[in-house]
Amino acid sequence: MSDSTLADRSASAQETPRRARVSHGTLEPSRGGAASSPDTPEGPISTANTAQGEPASTPVRRPGDRVFRGAAVGSGAFIVVLIAAIGLFLLLQAVPALRANQVGFLTSGVWNTTDPNGLQFGILYLLWVTVATSVLALALAMPVSLGIALFLTHYAPRRLARPFAYVVDLLAAVPSIIFGLWGIKVLGPTLVPVAEWLSRNLGFVPLFAPGNVSIGGAGNVFTAGVVLAVMILPVITAVSREVFERTPKEHIEGALALGATKWEMVRTTVIPFGKAGYVSASMLGLGRALGETVALYLILSGTNAAPKLSFFDGGATIASKIALGSGEFNNELTAGAYIAAGLVLFALTFAVNALARTIVAGRKGSA
Amino acid sequence: MTTATTDLHRPATGPAFQGIGAGRKIKNAVATTLVALAFLVAVVPLVWVLWSVVQKGLQPILSADWWTHSLYGLRPYDDRGGAYHAIYGTVVQALSTALLSVPVGVMVGVYLVEYGAGTRLARFTTFMVDILTGVPSIVSGLFVYALWISILGFGRSGFAVSLSLLLLMIPVVIRTTEEMLRIVPNELREASYALGVPKWKTIVKIVLPTAMSGIVTGVMLGLARVMGETAPALIVGAYASSINLNVFDGNQANLPLLMNDQFANPETAGFNRTWGAAMSLVLIIMLFNLLATVISRLSAIKK
Known part of the structure; x- marks a missing residue:
C-alpha cells in the first residue's frame, strides 16, 4: 500500500518545485524515500502553496514507473485498436471490389473472379x-x-x-x-x-x-x-x-x-x-x-x-x-x-x- | 404386557426412507450409461485420428533422409527426399511468432492485472481479447494480407505467416499471463513495496519471475496450437520444395503447406509425404506439449 502514499506525494510535488526536481532524478527507491522526508533542511519553510493540514511528503514519480505503466496501458489499448484495425483494413480492401462487383454480393451464388x-x-x-x-x-x-x-x-x-x-x-x-x-x-x-x-x-x-x-x-x-x-x-x-x-x-x-x-x-x-x-x-x-x-x-x-x-x-x-x-x-x-x-x-x-x-x-x- | 413393547417398537408412520422406485433406478442407470458413452464418443475419434496418422505416416519418417533432406529437384513420383525444409520452416515461424507475441501478450496481462484492474478500459480490453480468441485463422491471414502485403507492399514470406499466427497467439499469451499473475501471492508485492521498491521494479523483478514458469508453459502450449495452422499460411505464405533459411524473404515451406502441396499429388510418394508430414507435425506438437508439462512440473509456484 506504500504505492498509494507515493501517489499522494506526487500530488503535492508540483507545489514544491525544488523537491520535485530532486525526486525526478532519482531512480533508487531509498534515495527517493530520503528526498521525500518532510524535514529535509533545504525544503522551503513557508510556501504559500503548502497547506498546513496536508502531509508534506514529497512525490516520487519515477521515470521507470511512468515508462512501464505507459507500456502496459499502451499494450492494453493496442488490443482494442487491433480488433478495430482488422475490421477497418478488411473493409478498405473490400470496398473497391464490392464497387466493381456485377452481381449482388449477398443475393447471388455466382463466384467468378478470374477476370x-x-x-x-x-x-x-x-x-x-x-x-x-x-x-x-x-x-x-x-x-x-x-x-x-x-x-x-x-x-x-x-x-x-x-x-x-x-x-x-x-x-x-x-x-x-x-x-x-x-x-x-x-x-x-x-x-x-x-x-x-x-x-x-x-x-x-x-x-x-x-x-x-x-x-x-x-x-x-x-x-x-x-x-x-x-x-x-x-x-x-x-x-x-x-x-x-x-x-x-x-x-x-x-x-x-x-x-x-x-x-x-x-x-x-x-x-x-x-x-x-x-x-x-x-x-x-x-x-x-x-x-x-x-x-x-x-x-x-x-x-x-x-x-x-x-x-x-x-x-x-x-x-x-x-x-x-x-x-x-x-x-x-x-x-x-x-x-x-x-x-x-x-x-x-x-x-x-x-x-x-x-x-x-x-x-x-x-x- | 408383551403387546406394549411390540407397540413401542412399531413406528407410528411408514418408514422414512423408502426404497427408490424401479423407474427412477432405471432412469438413473440410463443417464449414467449415456454420460459415460458420451466420453467414449470423444475418445474414439481421437484414437482413430492418431492411429490413422501413425499407421500411414510412421514408415516415411523412419528413413534418415526424411529429417535431413528437402524435396528439392524430386519428381512427384520419386519416393525419396524428406521434409527438413518444412520442419525448419514450421519451427522458425513458430519461434518468430513467440518472439513477437510474448512481449505484447505479457504486457497486456500485466496491464490487466497490475494496472488496469477494475477500470473501464481493462474491461473493454478483456472483452476484445475474448473476441480476438474467436477470430478465425483465415481472417487473421486476410488481415495480414490486406495490411502487410497489399498496403505496405511486402511479399509473401515466412515472416508474413508469423505475423498472422501472431494474432492467434497473442490472446493465448494474455490469458496465461493474466491467470499466472493472479495467483502470485499479494504478500510478495506488499513486501517489495514496503522496502520502497518502485512498482515497475516490483513487477519486473518479483511478480514476473514468480509467474515465469506458468507463462512459459502457456506459451509452449499456444505455440503447439498455432504451429498446425494452415489457413493463414495459404494466404500469406507460399510453399517451396527446397530449404529457405531466411524467414523474412522468399517462399518458405512449413509442414501444413507441405501437406497441402502433396495432398494434390496422386502418386504413392505424395501419399507418403502427406502422411509423413502429418506424423512429423503431431510429433513436434507432442514435443512442445511435453516440454510445457516438464517446465511446469519443474518450477511450479510454491505456495
Whole structure:
C-alpha cells in the first residue's frame, strides 16, 4: 500500500518545485524515500502553496514507473485498436471490389473472379454450406459435450477426472489439416454407407435428398459436419465443464439429502445452474465451426452447381472458399472479393462470440 | 404386557426412507450409461485420428533422409527426399511468432492485472481479447494480407505467416499471463513495496519471475496450437520444395503447406509425404506439449 502514499506525494510535488526536481532524478527507491522526508533542511519553510493540514511528503514519480505503466496501458489499448484495425483494413480492401462487383454480393451464388474487370461474386451458396455444416456440427456436438462435461465433473472417479479431461483437450491440439486429411481419406469413406442409407430411407425429407455432388465421393456437408462436430467438442466441453464445476455444493447436497438419485440431482441442480454457461459454450463452438477453414477445404468437393439445400451438397464454406482462392491473390480487385467474404465471416464470428461472452459474463455476475 | 413393547417398537408412520422406485433406478442407470458413452464418443475419434496418422505416416519418417533432406529437384513420383525444409520452416515461424507475441501478450496481462484492474478500459480490453480468441485463422491471414502485403507492399514470406499466427497467439499469451499473475501471492508485492521498491521494479523483478514458469508453459502450449495452422499460411505464405533459411524473404515451406502441396499429388510418394508430414507435425506438437508439462512440473509456484 506504500504505492498509494507515493501517489499522494506526487500530488503535492508540483507545489514544491525544488523537491520535485530532486525526486525526478532519482531512480533508487531509498534515495527517493530520503528526498521525500518532510524535514529535509533545504525544503522551503513557508510556501504559500503548502497547506498546513496536508502531509508534506514529497512525490516520487519515477521515470521507470511512468515508462512501464505507459507500456502496459499502451499494450492494453493496442488490443482494442487491433480488433478495430482488422475490421477497418478488411473493409478498405473490400470496398473497391464490392464497387466493381456485377452481381449482388449477398443475393447471388455466382463466384467468378478470374477476370478482374468483370468481377462476379456472391456469397449466397457459400453461406448455405457454412450454416449447414456449422449447424449440423453443433447439433451433433451439443448433446455429446453435455454428456462429457457432466461425466468429467460429476461422474468420473475423482482421480481419473483430470487425465480424462486432458484426453478431451488433446482433441483440440490436433491441427485442423490433420482432421481434414482424416475426414476425407478415412472417415468419409466409412460414412458413405451411412449417408447412402439415410438418403435411401429419409430421401423424402429435403435435407436428406441427393445433393449437388455424388454421395459416394464423401465430400459433402454430412462428412464435413461430423468432422467439425469432433473439432468443436473440446471447445464446448471445456467451457461447460468450468460452469458445471461451480455448482454450489449446498444445492448438490440438498438434492441428495432429499433422496434424489444422482441423475435427479444433476437434472435439478447442475443443469439449471450451468444452463447459461452451456448455451454460451455452444455458441463459442458455433463461432469456431463457422471460421474453420482447412478441414473443410480438404473435405468438401468443389462444385459450381446451386446447392439443393441437402446435407449431401458439396461446394465450399466462406472460409474454405477463401482458402481455395489463395492462388488468385495477385491483384487488388480479386483479392478484394475474397476479403469481402472474409469480412462477412469476421462480422459473423464477432457477433456470435460477443453474444456468447455476454451470456457467460452475465452469468458470472449473478452467480 | 408383551403387546406394549411390540407397540413401542412399531413406528407410528411408514418408514422414512423408502426404497427408490424401479423407474427412477432405471432412469438413473440410463443417464449414467449415456454420460459415460458420451466420453467414449470423444475418445474414439481421437484414437482413430492418431492411429490413422501413425499407421500411414510412421514408415516415411523412419528413413534418415526424411529429417535431413528437402524435396528439392524430386519428381512427384520419386519416393525419396524428406521434409527438413518444412520442419525448419514450421519451427522458425513458430519461434518468430513467440518472439513477437510474448512481449505484447505479457504486457497486456500485466496491464490487466497490475494496472488496469477494475477500470473501464481493462474491461473493454478483456472483452476484445475474448473476441480476438474467436477470430478465425483465415481472417487473421486476410488481415495480414490486406495490411502487410497489399498496403505496405511486402511479399509473401515466412515472416508474413508469423505475423498472422501472431494474432492467434497473442490472446493465448494474455490469458496465461493474466491467470499466472493472479495467483502470485499479494504478500510478495506488499513486501517489495514496503522496502520502497518502485512498482515497475516490483513487477519486473518479483511478480514476473514468480509467474515465469506458468507463462512459459502457456506459451509452449499456444505455440503447439498455432504451429498446425494452415489457413493463414495459404494466404500469406507460399510453399517451396527446397530449404529457405531466411524467414523474412522468399517462399518458405512449413509442414501444413507441405501437406497441402502433396495432398494434390496422386502418386504413392505424395501419399507418403502427406502422411509423413502429418506424423512429423503431431510429433513436434507432442514435443512442445511435453516440454510445457516438464517446465511446469519443474518450477511450479510454491505456495
